Amino acid sequence: MELLQTPNIEIIGVAVAIVAIGAGAAYLYFSKKSRGCLDPENFRDFKLVKRTQISHNVARFQFALPTPTSVLGLPIGQHISCRGKDSVGEEVIKPYTPTTLDSDVGYFELVIKxxxxxxxSHHFREMRVGDYLSVKGPKGRFQYRPGQVRAFGMLAGGSGITPMFQVTRAILENPKDNTKVHLIYANVTFEDILLKEELDNLAANFPGRFNIYYVLNQPPEVWNGGVGFVSKEMIQAYCPAPTADIQVLRCGPPPMNKAMGAHLDDLGYMKEMQFQF
Incomplete structure (x- = not known):
């Protein structure tokens, strides 16, 4: 009788093992899928744990995620919706792009002008450590996968640098991604340049892969960057030429976005080569 029962015991043991493996795989899959802290339909609150004043009107805000190993779960180049109250107490919602990636675990940061x-701006100006920010996301049409283009040209103005910085960081910090980045960053004055130290460090650490050209409308007396507004000549000199394996991203104030779109059209960049955040 024992000989007749042994195969059944082995079959049951194999079945249990298969179920256990399947359950483990399912757990890993769903736990991986649920790692992100964002909810696309509902606002969630995140605590401000650090505020660093960068200039008279720019600050870096660091928000804690639920655990030290949590990630925000924001795809590269996309943004979040932030909810707050204006000076008269009315609700306001505005999109922002974090300067952090999911490799920055346990927190996310916003650099706000x-x-x-x-x-x-009033809401962020009044925020203090310990306050909470309501966030929903991810939002945005931009999708990126490593190596999808040979090179990016980027045209940024003012706070429009944040999605460019996020995409650039993701590219350069991925050892398997050989995409090159050529950034033109325009501002009114030198003091208006956001993330300059971080951008300069990327340029120094990734020579040949990341190039940046600053443009100022009101430059200081000693200045070796561009002067005035971003021109077609600047785009020709500092962005990759229009070919099927490149893309030019732009993000800035509406007048700049419109002007850059016209420049790119005139220079022969097809619509599929352009993306506006």
């Missing part, structure tokens, strides 16, 4: 009349 606060304008005098900005409704959401």
């Amino acid at each position: 606060m304008y005098p009349q900005g409704r959401m």
